[in-house]
Amino acid sequence: MEEEKMGWGSSLSVPSIQEILRNDSISVPERFIQEEKDRPQLVSENLPDSPEIPVIDFSLLAKGDEDERRKLDLACKEWGFFQISNHGIEKEVLHQMKIAVSTFFQLPLEEKNKFAMAENDIQGFGQAYVVSEEQKLDWNDMIYLKTLPSEIRNFKFWPLTCPGFKEAVDKYSTEVQNVAAEIYANLSILMGLGREGLKELQGEIKQGIRMSIYPSCSRPDLVLGISPHSDGSALTLLLQDDEITALQIKHKESWVNVKPIPDSLVVNVGDAIEILSNGVYKSIEHRAITNEKKDRISIAAFVFPDEEQEIGPLESMVDELHCPRRYRKIKYVDYIRQIMAMKMEGKAHTDIVKLEIK
């Protein structure tokens, strides 16, 4: 029963890119070659020297600093993305998390397959959003786990054969949740509610973590590490490799690189906050590219509303004259199930909740 309740949908199973590369690390299989219009421009080529995405000092935010909160407001309106410094999560916790993930991906395939996604859920080792045999595949392998609330932590997908994995993920997800909760509380204030307003309306936020490996690729000009999409979460907090620039976001119609700041986290507004804020805060399209030299790991913690909650624009964000209602209400789990059943193409999936504006 419980499992059925947890089901968010399913995905066609896809070959492991790491396994393909183990047999032949030079050729790029047809299914991974993007249509010409979708291929990335490489970092070293002609992406303009992009404006830097905002950096928010988390320690100030946590102290209730109003200037910092205004910076957060602007970042969510104009960029939908920001990096946070001084988040207070110890370096060692970040380090152990990265080690756990790379150790997992070094396991032999048969070991990883023990945690393969079940029929009716996207949890485990595999891919989400693969809905047809013709669909181009992304150059990554990933494992997705729901990590919070803690009642669901002890489930069968924990790769217990991977030493230190559970401990590292437990620790990291708890810490990252505290950071997410503080940002959530600040957004709540900015949206005209009290600090606890969003939580009171929507319940505690939950968390799922997507851990990905993007192996180095002989032809990074032909493939995408992850295709353009926006996140279905409320917020996403991303821990990424300190040295490799790979994440790109859509800003004013162009792709902009998110240059890593060591030990900081990249945060983005997800669809749920876009909907709650009536479109004032933007859930921005993003993608990741690959490189020829080095495998890259990233860890995306998605925080999201309770599945049974309805999400829709907050009354405080709707003003019939200046800011009419832009989205219909939807139960969060129905939103997720519907978008999981689609191939992600940028932000097209958010159309399912958009209202016609007269």
Ligand SMILES: O=C(O)CCC(=O)C(=O)O
């Ligand atoms: O690996 C990255 O930089 C992005 C990952 C991402 O966008 C996601 O998992 O939703």
Ligand SMILES: [Fe+2]
């Ligand atoms: Fe994403």
